[in-house]
Amino acid sequence: MKSVKFFIFAAWLMGALFLTSESRAQLLSPAEVSFLAYNAGTVTIPIQPGAAWRGAYAYGMPIAVRPGTRIVWVNYDSIPHTVSSFNGAWDSGVLYPGWGYQVFAWTYGRYPYFCRFYPSMTGFFDVVW
Numbered sequence: 837m838k839s840v841k842f843f844i845f846a847a848w849l850m851g852a853l854f855l856t857s858e859s860r861a862q863l864l865s866p867a868e869v870s871f872l873a874y875n876a877g878t879v880t881i882p883i884q885p886g887a888a889w890r891g892a893y894a895y896g897m898p899i900a901v902r903p904g905t906r907i908v909w910v911n912y913d914s915i916p917h918t919v920s921s922f923n924g925a926w927d928s929g930v931l932y933p934g935w936g937y938q939v940f941a942w943t944y945g946r947y948p949y950f951c952r953f954y955p956s957m958t959g960f961f962d963v964v965w
């Protein structure tokens with residue numbers, strides 16, 4: 837298990853050093869979700885069971901983070917969802933139950949997002965100083 841965690845960390849570090857901020861969004865397997873949820877500098881936004889019927893509160897309350905924070909959405913629902921930015925800058929693709937998606941928050945501002953399968957599911961996060 838330690839070698840898997842080291843490999844995931846090494847892969848993340850390589851990506852953090854060599855990729856642009858726009859290309860750092862990625863789909864996460866359930867094993868990666870478990871590992872990332874316990875690291876400093878990570879905020880996890882759960883997609884709870886029944887989220888499709890919660891509308892604007894499907895992703896919970898909005899959050900404010902500092903630049904460089906990793907934001908991870910995890911699908912705890914029994915049906916697939918997506919996490920898609922309104923401006924098209926990032927899109928998780930299909931998040932099956934147990935899967936997650938991450939982005940890094942680098943630039944100040946408000947970032948609204950929604951689920952492509954259930955457009956009433958909306959949320960946003962703010963990157964603040």
